Amino acid sequence: MTSTSATKYETVIGLEVHVQLQTRRKMFCGCSADYADAVPNTHVCPVCMALPGVLPVINEKAVESTVMTALALNCSIPAYSKFDRKNYPYPDLLKGYQISQYDLPLSERGWLEVEVEEQPPRRIGITRVHLEEDTARLTHKTDEAGESYSLLDLNRSGVPLMEIVGEPDLRSPEEARAYLVKLRQILRYIGVSKANMEEGNFRCDANISLRPRGATAYGARVEVKNMNSFRAVENALRFEAERQTRALDAGASITQETRGWVEGEGTVSQRSKEGADDYRYFPEPDLPPVTLTAAQVEAIRAPLPELPDARRRRFEQEFGLPAYEANLLTESRARAEYFERVIAAGAGSGDASRRKRARAAANWMIGDFARLLHASGLEIDDARISPADLCAMIALVEDGAISGTSAKAVFEEMFQSGRAPAAVVRELGLEQISGSDEIAAIVDRVLAANEKPVAEYRAGKQEALKFLVGQAMRESRGRLNAAALTETLTAKLREKA
Amino acid sequence: MSIDRETVLHIAKLARIALTDDEIELFRSQLSDILGHFDVLDGIDTDGIEPTAQILPLENVFAPDVSRPSLPQAEVLKLAPLTDDGYLRVRAVLE
Numbered sequence A: 001m002t003s004t005s006a007t008k009y010e011t012v013i014g015l016e017v018h019v020q021l022q023t024r025r026k027m028f029c030g031c032s033a034d035y036a037d038a039v040p041n042t043h044v045c046p047v048c049m050a051l052p053g054v055l056p057v058i059n060e061k062a063v064e065s066t067v068m069t070a071l072a073l074n075c076s077i078p079a080y081s082k083f084d085r086k087n088y089p090y091p092d093l094l095k096g097y098q099i100s101q102y103d104l105p106l107s108e109r110g111w112l113e114v115e116v117e118e119q120p121p122r123r124i125g126i127t128r129v130h131l132e133e134d135t136a137r138l139t140h141k142t143d144e145a146g147e148s149y150s151l152l153d154l155n156r157s158g159v160p161l162m163e164i165v166g167e168p169d170l171r172s173p174e175e176a177r178a179y180l181v182k183l184r185q186i187l188r189y190i191g192v193s194k195a196n197m198e199e200g201n202f203r204c205d206a207n208i209s210l211r212p213r214g215a216t217a218y219g220a221r222v223e224v225k226n227m228n229s230f231r232a233v234e235n236a237l238r239f240e241a242e243r244q245t246r247a248l249d250a251g252a253s254i255t256q257e258t259r260g261w262v263e264g265e266g267t268v269s270q271r272s273k274e275g276a277d278d279y280r281y282f283p284e285p286d287l288p289p290v291t292l293t294a295a296q297v298e299a300i301r302a303p304l305p306e307l308p309d310a311r312r313r314r315f316e317q318e319f320g321l322p323a324y325e326a327n328l329l330t331e332s333r334a335r336a337e338y339f340e341r342v343i344a345a346g347a348g349s350g351d352a353s354r355r356k357r358a359r360a361a362a363n364w365m366i367g368d369f370a371r372l373l374h375a376s377g378l379e380i381d382d383a384r385i386s387p388a389d390l391c392a393m394i395a396l397v398e399d400g401a402i403s404g405t406s407a408k409a410v411f412e413e414m415f416q417s418g419r420a421p422a423a424v425v426r427e428l429g430l431e432q433i434s435g436s437d438e439i440a441a442i443v444d445r446v447l448a449a450n451e452k453p454v455a456e457y458r459a460g461k462q463e464a465l466k467f468l469v470g471q472a473m474r475e476s477r478g479r480l481n482a483a484a485l486t487e488t489l490t491a492k493l494r495e496k497a
Numbered sequence B: 001m002s003i004d005r006e007t008v009l010h011i012a013k014l015a016r017i018a019l020t021d022d023e024i025e026l027f028r029s030q031l032s033d034i035l036g037h038f039d040v041l042d043g044i045d046t047d048g049i050e051p052t053a054q055i056l057p058l059e060n061v062f063a064p065d066v067s068r069p070s071l072p073q074a075e076v077l078k079l080a081p082l083t084d085d086g087y088l089r090v091r092a093v094l095e
């Protein structure tokens, strides 16, 4: 619950997200779009430097990635689309304008399903997804004489930038965050962008207003900028909702303005760029329109992977996994696909044992596997342990060849070395002890060495049994079958009583 | 079609140009003349003609996603009036 939802106002939020597309070349020229570690002004050519007489050419992959994103966001794709010039006097684009899309974008009218804890999922409208170019990076400085100036690096100028405009359908800062998390997940699933907010290839501006509950007209809205993480977006929106609530409660009106988020301070009014909204859009004369037939759109749709929501539901139904586990497993496409490969490696088994194996695989992947990956700073794609080997190890546990305790050690060794489970089990000497004579011999040793707990157990202290089980496991280095051990132990305790 | 003084001042502001009173009047009349030429178009019968943003019979002119070498940094910097340690230097701008 937000602080405002308890009041008489309803919070109305719409997000604009800019996403750098992962392409080799820039949007309209041949310069490399991968400028992350580049020396300033080394990914620059006459086109992205705006020299007179140059001709931009549309990057085909950027168009495909935008259409693919739009399809994943349930948008419709018009047959005819064009680019426009957005004029503004700011040195982050040397042309004096940005090539963007105004009235005929590549896509429009979609939706994204968003879920906030303990509430039913809600569809948030997507107004449009369009394509434009990123701007150069400006760094503001002051020299010794106190004179301010700006330094310009053109490497980012002209990198393909996709804008996803959302409808003002979000009703809380939490929901805004959930929307962003979901959007990022989809962008990564379909592989169009790294979508990393901290690295600046996923950026978010927010519009927020309040209105009396039950009202249909929107209140004056404030645009909030400079939020560099999901947490910052949520905090900035919460701050702004509270600020507007206080102002309205005090009888003041909200000024329509742009405010910047300053960590530790709040949202701060930014000096307005007077007349900056007069962008004088007009059709880009250097770029012919983009037309897409239904067949072309379907060709772009075809390689779309199963998206997270659909996959999560399928995992729940097909493998009988709880929602929480299905959710974690489908968090990234790589993890979901790894999981499916583990299951596929054990194909041929019946439905019941398939579900059982899926539960075991899910436990390993969410538990020890995730922990070891995290500790070594690896992604699942970098893991040395193959899906088939993980499947084989689960089978060893199922068949009673190794104990659950041993499996942990085996898994860790497999994770480090990438070796097959059977070899690891042999090498570590972890074959399960299942012979009744062997178990009995270990239990006898443990009982002889622990007279006090034995006496306590016989006097009715049940917890003493746990201790004795632990001692026997230690004695056998975890190789005992837990059920067989407990059975033998209790039998012997009873028989000597 | 005639342009008023306020429109000239607005355009000058957007273009970041300072104008004297004489220039305002000069551009007001010149810009009005230019727009006047476009009035000719109003006399053309465009019934049944689809509006278009493009006069060339082209569509879907794309480049494959392959990068090419860029200019050497020195070439880029040479074109700027003021540079600073590999960057182009410009007068301070409002964020």
Ligand SMILES: [Zn+2]
Binding pocket: A026, A029, A030, A031, A043, A044, A045, A046, A047, A048, A049, A158
């Ligand atoms: Zn370039």
